[in-house]
Amino acid sequence: MTETIDQIFVILKHWLVGHVPTAVEPIVSELLSVVPIILLFPLLFALITVMERKGLGRIQNRYGPNRVGPCGILQPIADGIKTLTKENIVPHSADKVVHLLAPLLLVMATFLGYAVLPVGRNMVAANMDAGVLFFFAVGSMTELSVFMAGWSSRNKYSLLGAMRAIAQMISYEVPLILSSVTVIMAAGTLSTVSIVEQQSGYTGIFPHWFVFTPWGFAGFVLFMIAATAESNRSPFDLPEGESELIAGYYTEYSGFKFALFFLAEYLGMMSISGMAITLFLGGWAAPLSFLTWIPSYLWFFGKLFFFIAGFIWIRGTLPRLRMDQLMNFAWKFMLPMALINLVTAGVWRFMPTGILRWLVCSAMVVAPYVLLGRGFMLGKRLEKRTYRFAD
Amino acid sequence: MLGEGIVRGLAETARNFLGSFVSKERLTTVQFPEERLPQAEAARDFPFLVYDGEDWQAGMRCVACQICEKECPPKCIFIEKSKDKKPDALGRAQFYPARFDIDVSVCMSCQICVEVCPFEAIKMDTAFELSTDDRFGGLLWDRQKLALSDAHYHAIHPTDAAHTDELLAAEKAKAEARTKAAVAKASPAPMPQPPAPAAANEP
Amino acid sequence: MSSMTETTSAANDERSRKLTAGISEGQLLEVSMGPHHPSTHGVFRMDVVLDGERVVKLKPVVGYLHRNHEKIGENNSYLASMPYTDRLDYLCSLTNNWAYALAVETLAGIDVPERAQYLRVITAELTRLQNHSSVIGFLVQDMGASGTPLMYAFREREKILDLFESLTGSRMMCNYMRFGGCRIDLPAGWLDRAKKVVAGFPQFLDEYENLLGTNEILMARTQGIGALSRELAINAGVTGPLLRASGVNYDIRKVDKYGIYDRFDFKVPLGDNGDVYDRYMIRILEMRESIKILDQAMCDIPPGPIMDPKAKIRGFRPKAGEAYGRIEAPKGELGFYLISDGSGNPYRYRVRPPSFVNLTVLEDMCIGNYIADTIAILGSIDIVLGEVDR
Numbered sequence: 001m002t003e004t005i006d007q008i009f010v011i012l013k014h015w016l017v018g019h020v021p022t023a024v025e026p027i028v029s030e031l032l033s034v035v036p037i038i039l040l041f042p043l044l045f046a047l048i049t050v051m052e053r054k055g056l057g058r059i060q061n062r063y064g065p066n067r068v069g070p071c072g073i074l075q076p077i078a079d080g081i082k083t084l085t086k087e088n089i090v091p092h093s094a095d096k097v098v099h100l101l102a103p104l105l106l107v108m109a110t111f112l113g114y115a116v117l118p119v120g121r122n123m124v125a126a127n128m129d130a131g132v133l134f135f136f137a138v139g140s141m142t143e144l145s146v147f148m149a150g151w152s153s154r155n156k157y158s159l160l161g162a163m164r165a166i167a168q169m170i171s172y173e174v175p176l177i178l179s180s181v182t183v184i185m186a187a188g189t190l191s192t193v194s195i196v197e198q199q200s201g202y203t204g205i206f207p208h209w210f211v212f213t214p215w216g217f218a219g220f221v222l223f224m225i226a227a228t229a230e231s232n233r234s235p236f237d238l239p240e241g242e243s244e245l246i247a248g249y250y251t252e253y254s255g256f257k258f259a260l261f262f263l264a265e266y267l268g269m270m271s272i273s274g275m276a277i278t279l280f281l282g283g284w285a286a287p288l289s290f291l292t293w294i295p296s297y298l299w300f301f302g303k304l305f306f307f308i309a310g311f312i313w314i315r316g317t318l319p320r321l322r323m324d325q326l327m328n329f330a331w332k333f334m335l336p337m338a339l340i341n342l343v344t345a346g347v348w349r350f351m352p353t354g355i356l357r358w359l360v361c362s363a364m365v366v367a368p369y370v371l372l373g374r375g376f377m378l379g380k381r382l383e384k385r386t387y388r389f390a391d
Numbered sequence: 392m393l394g395e396g397i398v399r400g401l402a403e404t405a406r407n408f409l410g411s412f413v414s415k416e417r418l419t420t421v422q423f424p425e426e427r428l429p430q431a432e433a434a435r436d437f438p439f440l441v442y443d444g445e446d447w448q449a450g451m452r453c454v455a456c457q458i459c460e461k462e463c464p465p466k467c468i469f470i471e472k473s474k475d476k477k478p479d480a481l482g483r484a485q486f487y488p489a490r491f492d493i494d495v496s497v498c499m500s501c502q503i504c505v506e507v508c509p510f511e512a513i514k515m516d517t518a519f520e521l522s523t524d525d526r527f528g529g530l531l532w533d534r535q536k537l538a539l540s541d542a543h544y545h546a547i548h549p550t551d552a553a554h555t556d557e558l559l560a561a562e563k564a565k566a567e568a569r570t571k572a573a574v575a576k577a578s579p580a581p582m583p584q585p586p587a588p589a590a591a592n593e594p
Numbered sequence: 595m596s597s598m599t600e601t602t603s604a605a606n607d608e609r610s611r612k613l614t615a616g617i618s619e620g621q622l623l624e625v626s627m628g629p630h631h632p633s634t635h636g637v638f639r640m641d642v643v644l645d646g647e648r649v650v651k652l653k654p655v656v657g658y659l660h661r662n663h664e665k666i667g668e669n670n671s672y673l674a675s676m677p678y679t680d681r682l683d684y685l686c687s688l689t690n691n692w693a694y695a696l697a698v699e700t701l702a703g704i705d706v707p708e709r710a711q712y713l714r715v716i717t718a719e720l721t722r723l724q725n726h727s728s729v730i731g732f733l734v735q736d737m738g739a740s741g742t743p744l745m746y747a748f749r750e751r752e753k754i755l756d757l758f759e760s761l762t763g764s765r766m767m768c769n770y771m772r773f774g775g776c777r778i779d780l781p782a783g784w785l786d787r788a789k790k791v792v793a794g795f796p797q798f799l800d801e802y803e804n805l806l807g808t809n810e811i812l813m814a815r816t817q818g819i820g821a822l823s824r825e826l827a828i829n830a831g832v833t834g835p836l837l838r839a840s841g842v843n844y845d846i847r848k849v850d851k852y853g854i855y856d857r858f859d860f861k862v863p864l865g866d867n868g869d870v871y872d873r874y875m876i877r878i879l880e881m882r883e884s885i886k887i888l889d890q891a892m893c894d895i896p897p898g899p900i901m902d903p904k905a906k907i908r909g910f911r912p913k914a915g916e917a918y919g920r921i922e923a924p925k926g927e928l929g930f931y932l933i934s935d936g937s938g939n940p941y942r943y944r945v946r947p948p949s950f951v952n953l954t955v956l957e958d959m960c961i962g963n964y965i966a967d968t969i970a971i972l973g974s975i976d977i978v979l980g981e982v983d984r
Binding site: 055058059060061062063313314316317318369370373374376377 | 393394397400401403404405407408411412417418419420422
């Protein structure tokens with residue numbers, strides 16, 4: 001019974017495909033995999049915008065939007081109507097084709113990333129052998145479209161903002177990919193489906209998720225910090241916040257294209273969270289062995305929900321990092337940590353199982369963290385200060 | 392430890408988030424206009440002219456002395472004295488304002504007109520939802536619009552109104568005592584009559 | 595002739611020349627962070643010349659909020675200028691009122707009864723609390739913390755503003771002081787409510803420090819940024835928390851002992867580096883000292899009259915002469931200079947605004963720093979355009 005509920009969508013798809021003439025079967029099968037993604041994730045995006053505004057509101061001791069619909073649930077509809085009815089302004093000297101293509105390319109690139117995320121048991125749109133590689137390759141395409149947006153506006157401030165955004169995204173690609181390489185090393189495969197399957201076993205009641213190892217935990221933290229920077233979220237949102245001078249690469253966009261940029265940002269947030277869940281948190285696997293009766297897709301989306309809540313929580317708390325501090329952090333702190341983490345993952349694999357393996361690898365992760373962190377703070381002469389009083 | 396400050400900040404934020412569901416202290420919004428916070432009693436918004444009784448013209452306390460017009464900092468009061476007089480609350484004949492306009496868009500709610508008025512005739516109202524779409528005259532109020540009853544004053548500022556009533560009653564008592572003394576001096580008491588000579592007629 | 599902005603002093607000329615040695619003018623970017631800007635605390639413009647990301651020259655352009663306050667003061671009577679002083683530094687109307695009342699009382703030789711002095715101290719220190727709350731909230735908001743610390747600070751500020759409303763009738767434009775005392779006495783129950791509000795403040799400050807005091811990102815954004823040296827601060831006439839963060843022990847409450855401040859036991863916090871972080875922390879420490887003063891004042895306030903019986907409301911004609919009255923406003927030294935010619939209107943009415951004088955060192959602090967730090971530095975100087983432009 002639980003098996004059926006778990007595989008209900010797969011069974012449904014097979015049943016529908018069975019009713020179609022054989023000639024169009026492959027196309028219909030692909031469509032049935034792709035269309036739910038295109039319908040579901042923008043719906044989630046709408047829900048996330050409300051969740052974010054209400055979450056930030058509650059953190060700030062106020063209600064979020066609560067006039068449109070019960071508890072403000074229908075707020076995205078109001079926002080959508082507003083964006084659609086705004087005038088579509090294109091600057092006179094802008095490159096019109098590129099100006100139009102940039103948001104479209106961005107949205108397309110972010111949607112492509114969902115193809116390799118296994119949202120449930122046997123539920124993945126494209127079961128590729130090099131799924132992780134495909135995901136990161138497609139993710140790099142987003143940076144190209146950011147540059148297209150800044151370039152086509154023919155506005156030196158947009159261009160500068162776009163350059164800063166790209167510099168940030170490129171710098172954080174390196175720790176992002178390096179931390180996922182540890183998982184690839186441990187799993188021995190680039191395929192997302194088999195990475196998740198390797199994490200779906202249990203010893204006793206505890207799962208085999210990679211996050212429950214020292215190198216996995218460090219890799220997870222590094223991956224999430226880099227993911228926050230990749231999606232331009234606070235505290236790395238200098239390109240998109242009112243960045244004090246240069247208003248960002250999408251200054252010259254209005255109306256629906258602006259909404260597309262937002263759609264792409266949140267979709268990117270969800271897809272990179274999905275990849276973190278796949279790599280580190282066991283994908284659709286339940287956290288405790290007696291909870292496997294809950295369907296796998298519910299687990300995946302539950303974990304996704306927690307990731308989004310975490311993003312919102314961090315946004316509500318931390319101020320923004322300045323551009324040069326951001327880059328320093330990426331190259332001088334995260335990159336060395338990611339490399340050391342790589343070595344730790346190797347040591348973990350080749351040491352015999354036991355408590356010694358745990359101790360050695362934990363030391364290999366914690367010691368550089370403390371040393372690098374202290375060096376970082378001392379280098380900037382940051383300290384906790386005490387103040388004197390006049391007498 | 393690196394990151395400790397960030398973790399403490401996150402804990403603080405989480406506390407506020409969870410607290411906003413349980414305590415009013417952490418969710419201080421009031422859903423205006425369905426719920427309203429009670430205004431402080433002393434709140435002042437824009438002036439109004441007080442009248443006693445039912446008829447706003449007969450009972451208006453203002454005697455057009457024009458002190459408030461002179462003292463008003465942005466000069467938003469315009470008064471024209473009447474030619475005739477009408478009796479006030481104490482029965483004396485006083486001038487009254489034929490025209491008393493306040494340009495509410497200029498008024499800065501400083502309350503100096505209330506302080507300097509010797510007749511307790513102008514007080515501050517507490518209505519603040521006064522927007523109008525009439526650009527040219529919508530916020531220039533004439534004396535009819537400004538006239539509000541003493542009962543209204545008691546409703547919005549009970550302590551101040553009680554104090555004003557005491558002052559006015561004291562003034563009235565003083566005025567009555569003065570009139571009684573004046574009447575007593577003007578018509579002196581009759582001289583004591585000599586006893587009638589009735590005994591002379593008796594044999 | 596260069597179309598680039600001029601600097602504000604010869605020393606800055608020298609520094610900017612050193613920074614741009616060898617760079618052609620075409621490579622420098624001149625930007626106007628114009629009057630419409632989310633982070634400039636009002637209609638304030640800065641003409642900035644950038645070399646890449648570094649500031650080379652910075653000229654503040656003020657005057658967008660000029661309202662002829664001083665000329666209006668000459669045309670109006672002394673009492674009529676009191677509500678206009680509310681609108682100078684519109685966040686701290688009660689301290690503005692006190693400075694003006696002090697100047698007029700010095701001019702005319704009027705005394706102030708005891709209870710009125712205590713009321714003045716209580717309202718002034720409450721004003722200081724709510725002003726510093728706003729400043730620490732705005733500073734972090736400008737640095738991108740999406741409003742959370744600002745909302746917490748404003749939650750506390752609202753409680754103080756409610757107190758002001760029940761006392762003076764208005765939340766911000768209080769118009770409360772008169773020459774010779776205060777306008778109106780405390781309503782019933784006000785003192786208890788005020789004690790409750792003040793008692794809840796230290797907990798708020800602790801929560802706020804928990805949220806951001808040791809936050810590494812905040813420290814990285816504010817420590818070492820915009821340092822102001824002692825000598826420059828004293829030479830430029832800077833006053834207030836800006837001066838004390840640079841290590842100069844000058845608080846007019848201790849120097850002039852105006853009002854009855856010599857009766858209260860409080861300390862003056864000093865900083866060592868004069869950077870943005872020091873100014874932020876000094877304001878939080880000053881709030882704690884204000885809470886101490888408030889506790890003492892609210893305990894000791896005596897009953898009695900609140901106005902000098904000889905003081906006149908109407909027809910007030912001080913004899914000819916001049917007077918300068920100054921107080922420690924939350925932003926610095928706020929002074930009023932009055933020249934009277936014996937009539938009902940002052941002959942000359944001059945305001946010494948602390949924000950304006952503090953702004954003169956903005957360029958010195960910003961040259962050589964990144965453009966992103968300019969906003970943080972401006973936020974830490976704590977200007978209000980109503981005061982800068984009058």
